[in-house]
Amino acid sequence: MQPPRSYRHTKIIATLGPATESPEMLEKLIDAGVDILRLNMAHASREWVINIVKRIREVSDKLDRHVAVMIDIKGPEIRTGDVDGAVELKRGDQLELCTTHDQRPPGDVLRVSVNYKGLPNEVEEGQFVLVDSGLLRLCVVEKGANHIRCEVMTPGVLGSRRHINLPGVHVHLPSLTLKDHEDLAAGVEAGIDLVALSFVRAAGDVEELRRHLTDLGSTARIVSKIEEQAGVRNMVEIIKESDAIMVARGDLGIEIEYPQLPLVQTELVKACQAEGRPVIIATHLLESMINSPMPTRAEISDISNAIREQADAIMLSGETTTGAYPLESIEVFNKVIASIEPSVDYKLNSAIKLREPKAKMLRSAATLAQDLGNSGIVVFTRSGFLAYVLGALRPRGVPIYAFTDREDIFRQLMLPWGVEPFLMPFSDDPEKTIQDALVYLKRKQWCDAGTWLVVITNALAEGQVIDSLQLRQID
Numbered sequence: 001m002q003p004p005r006s007y008r009h010t011k012i013i014a015t016l017g018p019a020t021e022s023p024e025m026l027e028k029l030i031d032a033g034v035d036i037l038r039l040n041m042a043h044a045s046r047e048w049v050i051n052i053v054k055r056i057r058e059v060s061d062k063l064d065r066h067v068a069v070m071i072d073i074k075g076p077e078i079r080t081g082d083v084d085g086a087v088e089l090k091r092g093d094q095l096e097l098c099t100t101h102d103q104r105p106p107g108d109v110l111r112v113s114v115n116y117k118g119l120p121n122e123v124e125e126g127q128f129v130l131v132d133s134g135l136l137r138l139c140v141v142e143k144g145a146n147h148i149r150c151e152v153m154t155p156g157v158l159g160s161r162r163h164i165n166l167p168g169v170h171v172h173l174p175s176l177t178l179k180d181h182e183d184l185a186a187g188v189e190a191g192i193d194l195v196a197l198s199f200v201r202a203a204g205d206v207e208e209l210r211r212h213l214t215d216l217g218s219t220a221r222i223v224s225k226i227e228e229q230a231g232v233r234n235m236v237e238i239i240k241e242s243d244a245i246m247v248a249r250g251d252l253g254i255e256i257e258y259p260q261l262p263l264v265q266t267e268l269v270k271a272c273q274a275e276g277r278p279v280i281i282a283t284h285l286l287e288s289m290i291n292s293p294m295p296t297r298a299e300i301s302d303i304s305n306a307i308r309e310q311a312d313a314i315m316l317s318g319e320t321t322t323g324a325y326p327l328e329s330i331e332v333f334n335k336v337i338a339s340i341e342p343s344v345d346y347k348l349n350s351a352i353k354l355r356e357p358k359a360k361m362l363r364s365a366a367t368l369a370q371d372l373g374n375s376g377i378v379v380f381t382r383s384g385f386l387a388y389v390l391g392a393l394r395p396r397g398v399p400i401y402a403f404t405d406r407e408d409i410f411r412q413l414m415l416p417w418g419v420e421p422f423l424m425p426f427s428d429d430p431e432k433t434i435q436d437a438l439v440y441l442k443r444k445q446w447c448d449a450g451t452w453l454v455v456i457t458n459a460l461a462e463g464q465v466i467d468s469l470q471l472r473q474i475d
Helices: 023-032 046-063 178-190 203-215 229-233 235-241 249-255 258-275 297-308 326-343 357-372 385-393 407-412 430-443
Strands: 011-015 036-040 068-073 087-089 094-098 110-113 128-131 136-143 147-154 156-158 163-165 194-197 221-226 244-248 279-282 313-316 377-380 400-404 419-423 452-461 464-473
Touching: 011 326, 023 046, 023 326, 036 046, 046 068, 046 178, 068 178, 068 407, 128 147, 163 249, 178 203, 194 203, 203 221, 203 235, 221 229, 221 235, 229 235, 235 244, 235 258, 244 249, 244 258, 249 258, 249 279, 258 279, 297 313, 297 326, 313 326, 357 377, 357 385, 357 452, 357 464, 377 385, 377 430, 385 400, 385 419, 400 430, 407 419, 430 452, 430 464
Parallel strands: 011 036, 011 313, 036 068, 068 194, 094 110, 194 221, 221 244, 244 279, 279 313, 377 400, 377 452, 400 419
Antiparallel strands: 087 156, 094 147, 128 136, 128 163, 136 147, 452 464
């Protein structure tokens, strides 16, 4: 029995951009199997967000295949100002990063503005400053009230508005900027489902965003991006406060020593699985396919490793925003997932902390469904909790059919591992709701007649509603 699309546990996220934002390309992306579309807010406008989400919903309705929408807000960052053209810097050259308009007499040292007035207070002499994704490596040799002077350690070309990393430094910037507030308001108005929060340093950053979303009347779930050392140090507290985690390997690979990156990725995945939180592996998974129709062998191995670690989702960035081969990149994801998932020796997640009695019942349901073989789990949820826990349990080869009558929860269920969400009205009679779901699965060819399913549902017993685990067979 094959469902409408080849069943896979690992979800696919693609970032929209000039190469993929047209209605025609959106249709092809969604038809190719993308589960979540990411909107990078670094350079996005309010009007673009409103229009693109509307376009996504229209295309989804046309195809009868819905996707979640995640906005990735820019967050706090330090950047250089404008320079005239591109400036070539050689090893041993000196560069001053100034936080105010410099009144000193001009000298022979290049001066460039930065957007963070607290920079001189954050660094010490001898500390490294990384510019433009670490391509330029500087060492602080002098600091004043309004500037720092650096020596160029790694030569390169400095352009305008380049990103600055300060490895190991806890930067005292707000977790949400004015632009973030504006972008969130636009996203909530458009009806986004997930919010990715950049440069999360502590659980308090997540709490602040959640309060803001609540004030805006949004139920969007929060994906915390771990991309600096403070986030790694505080990962357990951040994971507990978040709805999901993104291992953002771009900045993270600059902030920590690169040999540590695979170890940190594994640690984050395991920590998320222990807390039952979805985890996304992002950045450079198919970087070569921005310009090449074929991936490198190393990229295939990288994707395979993420699948073997049982990440909930893998993400494309530049490959689908400006890349020449966006659809081919998604096809590579599909092929690697189809090849690797059957080879993984999945075992029920024994590390997860199941605190609620109902969650412990779900573990029994997962065990039963695995033992039955050619089975599945049917769950009814209005909060998403049950489906998220089932996905975190990682039942081997078992589809998780999650029915909900809430549209926002329906789309948020696109993220967890192994969960197939369905939007369906619920009846006041639990039995009718179960029968409606079973009929739907058979009609849509998700299940054949005779298939045994494990059903988690409410049942009425002498006027009381109780939680139940049932075995049902498709007629």
